[in-house]
Amino acid sequence: MTMHEEWTDKLSDYLDGELEAADRTAVEAHLRTCPECNAVLNDLKRVVSRAQGLDVRPPARDLWPGVSARIDRVAPPRRISFTLPQLTAAAVVLMAVSATLAVKLMQRPESPNTVAQAPAAAQAPLSPAPGTGASDAPIVERVSFADEQYDAAVADLEKAVKTGRGRLDKATIDIVEHNLEIIDQAIAQARDALAADPANSYLSGHLVEARRRKLDLLRRAAALAETD
Amino acid sequence: MPRALDDDVALAAQGDPSAFERLYRTHVARIHSLTRRMLGAHEADEVTQDVFVRTWQKLGQFRGDSAFGTWLHRLAVNVVIERRRSFAIQRERISDDQTALDLATVAPARADLTLDFEAAIEQLPPGAREIFVLHDVEGYKHREIGSMLGITTGTSKRQLHRARMLMRKYLSGS
Numbered sequence: 001m002t003m004h005e006e007w008t009d010k011l012s013d014y015l016d017g018e019l020e021a022a023d024r025t026a027v028e029a030h031l032r033t034c035p036e037c038n039a040v041l042n043d044l045k046r047v048v049s050r051a052q053g054l055d056v057r058p059p060a061r062d063l064w065p066g067v068s069a070r071i072d073r074v075a076p077p078r079r080i081s082f083t084l085p086q087l088t089a090a091a092v093v094l095m096a097v098s099a100t101l102a103v104k105l106m107q108r109p110e111s112p113n114t115v116a117q118a119p120a121a122a123q124a125p126l127s128p129a130p131g132t133g134a135s136d137a138p139i140v141e142r143v144s145f146a147d148e149q150y151d152a153a154v155a156d157l158e159k160a161v162k163t164g165r166g167r168l169d170k171a172t173i174d175i176v177e178h179n180l181e182i183i184d185q186a187i188a189q190a191r192d193a194l195a196a197d198p199a200n201s202y203l204s205g206h207l208v209e210a211r212r213r214k215l216d217l218l219r220r221a222a223a224l225a226e227t228d
Numbered sequence: 229m230p231r232a233l234d235d236d237v238a239l240a241a242q243g244d245p246s247a248f249e250r251l252y253r254t255h256v257a258r259i260h261s262l263t264r265r266m267l268g269a270h271e272a273d274e275v276t277q278d279v280f281v282r283t284w285q286k287l288g289q290f291r292g293d294s295a296f297g298t299w300l301h302r303l304a305v306n307v308v309i310e311r312r313r314s315f316a317i318q319r320e321r322i323s324d325d326q327t328a329l330d331l332a333t334v335a336p337a338r339a340d341l342t343l344d345f346e347a348a349i350e351q352l353p354p355g356a357r358e359i360f361v362l363h364d365v366e367g368y369k370h371r372e373i374g375s376m377l378g379i380t381t382g383t384s385k386r387q388l389h390r391a392r393m394l395m396r397k398y399l400s401g402s
Binding site (some may be wrong): 008009011012013018040043044046047048050051052054056057058059061063064066067068070071072074075196 | 245248249252253256257258260261264272273276277280281284285345346349360364365367370385388389392393395396399400
C-alpha cells in the first residue's frame with residue numbers, strides 16, 4: 001500500500017463520520033494539501049449520492065401468480081393466542097390436577113427416592129458436582145426429546161398407567177385423561193404450526209414444553225397407579 | 229401507515245389472500261429492487277416470491293411494533309442472507325481477498341445513467357455489493373450489517389470502501 005492509498009482508504013470512513021477525532025483532523029489536514037484525494041472524496045460523495053437517490057423498480061413480469069400458487073399450499077398465517085376465558089379455564093384445570101396429584105403423592109409411604117422414575121430409555125441422571133456431597137440427593141432426570149426416546153418413555157408410562165388403572169379412583173382417572181387430551185391437542189397444534197414454519201423458535205419451545213408436561217403428568221399418574 | 233394498508237395487514241394476518249395481494253402490490257417494487265441489487269437479476273424474481281411466501285407464513289408474528297414496510301424489508305434482507313448462506317458462498321464473498329476486486333469488471337458507459345449505475349452495482353463482487361446496497365442504498369449502519377452478516381464492522385467498512393472505489397471507477401469511465 002502506498003502512502004497515498006493510506007489516505008484514500010480513510011476517505012469512506014471520513015465521509016461517513018466514522019473516524020476518531022484525531023484521524024479526522026489528520027485527514028482534513030491532508031485534504032487541504034492534496035488535490036488528488038479531494039477529487040477522490042468528491043467522486044465518493046457522488047457515488048453515495050447516486051446510491052441514496054436510486055428509485056425502486058417493479059419486476060419485469062407479474063410475480064403474484066407464483067406467490068398466490070405457493071401460499072395456497074401452505075398454512076395461512078395465524079396468531080397463537082388464547083382468549084382470557086380459555087387461559088383461565090386452562091389454569092384452573094392445571095391447578096386442580098396438580099393439587100389432586102400432589103395430595104395423592106403426599107399420601108404415599110416414604111420412599112428412599114421420592115422422584116418418580118421414568119423408563120430407563122428416557123433417563124440420563126446428572127452427576128452430582130464434585131465435593132458437594134450431593135450423592136444422596138434424589139436423582140434429577142434429564143429427558144431427551146428426540147422423538148424415538150420420548151415416544152418410548154411415553155409408551156412405557158402409558159402402559160404403567162393402564163396396568164395400574166384399577167388402583168386409581170375415577171375422579172383421578174378423569175382428571176388425568178382430560179389433561180392428557182388438552183396436552184395432546186397442544187402438541188398437535190404446535191406440530192402443525194411448526195410444519196408451516198419450521199424455524200420458529202417460539203413454536204419449538206412451545207412443543208418441547210407441551211411434551212414435557214405430558215411426560216410429567218404421565219409420570220405422576222404412573223407413580224399414583226403404582227402406590228395407590 | 230395509511231388506514232387502508234393497516235387494515236390489509238390485519239386482514240392478511242387473518243388469512244385473507246386478497247388483502248395480502250394488495251400488500252404485495254404495494255411493496256413488491258421495493259422488495260424486488262432489494263433482491264435484484266443484492267443477488268442479481270437472475271435470482272431476483274424467485275427470491276422475491278420467497279420473501280412474500282415467508283411473509284404470508286410469518287404475518288401472525290407481526291405485532292405492529294414497527295411499520296409493516298420496515299418489518300417486511302428486514303424479513304426480505306434475512307431471506308436474501310439465508311439464500312446466500314444456503315449456497316455456502318457467504319464466506320468466500322465476504323473475504324478480504326483483493327483478487328475478486330481486481331478481477332471485477334465494470335460496465336461500459338451507456339446513455340441511461342440510472343441503469344448504468346444499477347448495472348455497475350450488479351457487477352460488484354457479491355460481498356462488497358451486498359454491503360454497498362445495505363449501507364448506501366438501504367441506509368443500514370455498519371453495526372447492523374455486521375450483525376446481519378456475521379462479520380465485523382471493520383470488514384463491513386473495508387468492503388464498503390472497496391465497493392465505492394469500484395463504483396467511482398465506473399462513474400469516471402476510467
